[in-house]
Amino acid sequence: MDFTFRPATLDDAPAIHGLIAAAERNWHGQVSTDVTGVAADLQRPLITLDLDTRLAETAGSDPAGGEVAGWAWVHGGRRAQIDVHPSYVGRGLGTQLLDWAEQRAREHDSDWLAQTVDDADKAGTELLRGRGYDVLATNWLLERPVTGDAPVLPDGITLRSFAPDDAHAVHQVVQDAFDEWQPRRHEYEEWAGTSIERSSFDAELSPVAVAGDEIVGAVISLDLPDSPDGYVEQVAVRRDVRGRGLARAMLTYAALGAGRRGKQTLTLWTHSGTAALAMYQRLGMSVRRSTTVYRTAL
Incomplete structure (x- = not known):
């Protein structure tokens, strides 16, 4: 089958999410992403849409274009994402998009490229x-029940829902916590665009932990409309108050709130680079599924 290629635009976000959702249903029977995540990716500060995105459409006579069959983006020359609609797997489209992503990374003068692939995506x-990519890391989607006792808080710490005035303090707590494993610090605008400024951000189910007049921990939750699960995007606890049960308390707060909304479970992703899997398992979470980060030298 022939495909036509062009850069993506922000208006393409719903169609792109449609193909991602189709793949998720094919692999797992349910959708765990939403269109706001695609829109946030398209607006990342290190992505220039005309240069760093590639949309594949089925060729046809319709001047408005055909069906979106696949897409790819390259972020900062080091990270790529490629998705192909299940209807078009096995037709060489993934290979064409990977060729483009590697070439675009070289144009960034990058010496390596990484991509995350769902472990259920056998073709990817x-x-x-087959192209010589090696395993760099593993991501796990964890889940826990949305029932249980009320959160137990350490002495001197209170929990409340996120308020708009908390934004910069929460950003500071998150970045300080994530500095221990993420390759670069995310400035406020980038962090906010992929978290609290998304329309799916759920402030009510995003607890902040307060000691005195300082925020010392935070959970960022999203309300994904097509998912039966509550979803936590980020968990962060300031180093000096760790080991006192604060992460458990904040996750319990979010889980019970999700249960009141009719959600079935509370989910979050963790990365092998954080060494947090065992901690989350001690908090009563279990692995539902996983993805693998692959990397190759260019």
């Missing part, structure tokens, strides 16, 4: 392994 996994 086979493609990357």
Whole structure:
């Protein structure tokens, strides 16, 4: 089958999410993403849409374009994402998009490129392994019940829902916590665009932990309309108050709130680079599924 290629635009976000959702249903029977996440990716500060995105459409006579069959983006020359609609897997589209992503990374003068692939995506996994990509890291989607006792707080700490005036203090707590493993610090505008400024951000189910007049911990929750699950995007606890049960308390706060909304479970992703899997398992979370980060030298 022939495909036409062009850069993506922000208006393409719903169609792009449609193909991602189709793949998720095919692999897992449910959708765990939303269109605001696609829109946030398209607006990342290190992505220039005309240069760093590629949309594949089915060729046809309709001047408005055909069906979106796949897409790819390259972020900062080091990270790529490629998704192909299940209807078009096995037709060489993934290979074409990967060729483009590697070439775009070279144009950034990057010496390596990484991509995350769902472990249920056998075609994507086979493609990357066949091209010599090595395993860099693992991500796990964890889940916990939305029932249980009320959160137990350490002495001197209170919990309340996120308020707009908390934004910069929460950003500071999150970045300080994530500095221990993320490759670069995210400035406020980038962090906010992928979290609290998304229309799916759920302030009510995003607890902040306060000691005195300082925010010492935070959970960022999203309300994903197509998902039966509550979803936590970020968990952060300031180093000096760790080990006192604060993460458990904040996750319990979010989980019970999700249960009141009719959600079935509370979910979050964790990364092998954080070494947090065992901690979350001690907090009563279990692994539902996983993805793998692959990397190759260019």
